[in-house]
Amino acid sequence: MTIQIVIVLILTFVINLITTLSYSVRIVGIRTSRVAISFALFNMLVLVSRTANGFQAPLLAKTVENDIRIGVFDNVGTFRLIILSCSIATVIGALLIPTFQRVLSKAVINFSTHKSMGKLILHSFSKSGILYFKDNITIPTRENISKIKLDAQFPWRIFILSIVAVAILTIGVLSAVYASYLNPDYRTTASNLSAFINGFATILMFAFIDPHLSIMTDDVTLGKCSETTFRKYIVYMTFARLMGTLLAQLLFLPVAQLLAWTATHI
Template identity: 45%
Template sequence: MDTNLAIICGLTFVIHLIGTLAYAARIAGVRTGHIATALTLFNLLILVSRTSNSFQAPFLAKRIETNLSAAHTPLLADFQWILGSAAAATACGALLVPTAQRALSRAVVLLQTHRSLFRLLLHGVHPQRLLLMRRYVAIPAPTNLRSLTTRGGLSWGFLGLNTFAVALWTVGVFASLYAGALEPSLRVTCSNLSSIINGAATIVMFLLLDPQLSLLTDDVVHHRTSQNTFRSAVASLVGARLVGVVLAQFLLFPSALLIASVARHI
């Protein structure tokens, strides 16, 4: 792995790590009762994720252009490395959810006091307080792992749909870029066809999946569902996300072929 690919994999790792830790923000909101404040902290994490994504795209595009101009395209292995880093980040994020949930719960309380994200950041980056971060470190409890069997009341169909949507969302942009490598004369067209894959994932996520999770969150806040049930549901969703990111490895090539075919016929 060369330096350029290592940078791309590192940025991909950050993007998917934050995407996984988003579930910790929901748990923190439920635990503290300050849902909106927890989502504010989540938006701060999303800012870091989007910044990483804005750097990742030109690095990846430049790598494809360089490979095409050099008349050799070992790009499938590159994309497999990138998707592998996404899977590693998701697995790491799953292990860090308990730690992130504790840290974010504390941050929510502090934000109520400081009333400013800037002041909260200054408070958090103090060297002495950084050393205290170790008190928030926690590993997933065995009870949380066993709760995967109950799924927090979520159906297998719902989790399967979530897995497939995550797989499509993960592979969409990469498939469009790889399709451009397969069809160099149409690579600009291919790069703009990621919506063929991502569009379906976005519809499923925002119209079918996210509303259900939001309703479940409201049920916990209004004591219609227990926090243990909510944690079981979140653990199941994190597991489904991990399976989806792994599944993306197998969808890369057929998705790229589909995009390349569409590019040839439109």
């Protein structure tokens, strides 16, 4: 395994860990009554995720270029390992959600008081900040799992759309880069087709899934929906994300073949 792949695995893990933790931000906003500040602070982690995402594709492309140069045109095992890291990060992220909720809630309150990002960062790495994190480490309760019921109130449409969107976003860049193995003559075109794949998933996320969660967030704030019901939806979305990363294993190669064919006939 090359150093580039090791770095890609780490970056992919970080990206998916942060994305999974993002589901808890709305709960923190509701509990602290500071939804805007909650998202503003979480955006600091989003910057880390976006930066990691920017390095992922070039490192993968460099690996493909090196393999093609030495006559290797099949490296599917490595790409499936990268997808597996998405699933592992999602599971670990789900386990960290209760801890992250408490830590972010404390950060929101501190920022509301001091109104200084610098002071907040310094406090996070201070002895008291580290002790607070240590004292608030917890795991999800069994009740969160037992609340999952596939009844008439289960949000099947949003759940299925989330699975599909996560699966496509997981393999968007990976399938496009792997298509370079399948069609090396048009590898530049193939690797740039990831926007075509990710664009469809982005539409699902921002046109259907996020608005639904935003409405529920407002309903909880206005007292029209209980926090318990909203927490169940967060659990559903977390499971949908995990299932999406598993579905990505099935879609990865067919999508790569489709992109390789598209690169020639576009």
